[in-house]
Amino acid sequence: MSIERYWPGSSKTRLAGLVISCVMAVLSFCASPLLSDTAPQEQHPSSSGHQLVVLLDVNANQRKVLPVELSLAEGVIQKLDQPGNVFSVIIFGSQTPALLKPWVHADEVLAAIRDVSSEETRPNYLSVRLYEALNLAFGRFADDARPKSLLIITEGNDERDKMFQESLSRAQQLHVACNVAMVAGHSFYGTKAIQRYGFYLRELAGKTRGRYIEVGDRQKKIPRSVDRFSKGILAQDWK
Secondary structure, X not given: OOOXXXXXXXXXXXXXXXXXHHHHHHHHHHHHHHHHHHOOOOOOOHHHOOEEEEEEEOOHHHOOOHHHHHHHHHHHHHHOOOOOOEEEEEEEOOOOOEEEEEEEOHHHHHHHHOOOOOOOOOOOOOOOOHHHHHHHHHOOOOOOOOOEEXXXXXXXXXXXXXXXXXXXXXXXHHOEEEEEEEEOOOOOEXXXXXXXXXXXXXXXXXXXXXXXXXXXXXXXXXXHHHHHHHHHHHOOOOO
């Protein structure tokens, strides 16, 4: 004899569970678009961006080519105008280097660069204070994992071997890529093709994973130089 078992209320229980499940599904479907619309978007903190310090050589010898320097600096900064990227600009020459802007966005540093002018000729003209400018720039960087770069736009007066070694060690310690743009109205080489300007700067760029480009005094070389520098800086991930 077969015995059919009957559980009182089981059908009602199953029906009630089914109704509850349907209601929850509908509520979930209706609520999900609201949640996606009101949920805060992920924000990338500024500390995740690149840091770039631009060094501009404004010594009196650069008066005629200063427009080339400024155009190059502006072009690179405009290319790097991306969320999280911050900039500083330092001018140097025969006088004490000066920090014009400390870690600002592109529009602020561009405005500062457009106001830069060359030094006046002085009877007691001194050597260009490149290494002081480099030390000032290195002091702007925090010792953290953010990509850091220098863009040194200069005639290339870079004597003083001891000071070069100190600058190289500091750059390597901080993991700063040093990019060098040689801008001048004269040749960078002497007799027998011996490099007279930028000899140590070329080595600084090579040993810190930066780029070294001889721009000279020609505006037509700026677009390609801007493209090469900006791509190199954005690819900088030396850690």
